[in-house]
Amino acid sequence: METERRREKRYKSSEECSIFLSDGPDGLASSASMQGKLQAISFYGAGIILPAILIDRLHLAYAPQESETLTLQLSISPSSADKTLTIPCKMRWYNKKLDNEPYPFCLGLEFLTPLSTEQLKIIRGKK
Secondary structure (H helix, E strand, O other): OOOOOOOOOOEEOOOEEEEEEEEOOOOOEOOOOEEEEEEEEOOOEEEEEEOOOEEOOEEOOHHHHHOOOEEEEEEEOOOOOOOOEEEEEEEEEEEEOOOOOOOOEEEEEEEOOOOOHHHHHHHHOOO
16 A cells, blocks of 8 residues: 655644635636635645535536636635635545535645745634
């Protein structure tokens, strides 16, 4: 069995988050926003859980791949901060749990630009 080698430590989290599609990495929202929960976070990405994989009939994994302009945006409003952090990202993987849970979809996201040390501290609630 092969040992998993991650490039950066992941930190557990239970912060609320949302995800939406935008027109380009810095564009305005072009879809509704879906609420989810952050499971883990690192400088380079995050693991989240969601209630569905479609937003406005667009598949979160395939719509950005099939479009030259659509970008996934992860929005986090840490309980320890006054502002919302919106991070452009791309989906690396997703799974669907077989149980009837409120959040059956698990997603692995890669940030298009890594978080700064300060941003990661704010999300983790460490000032």
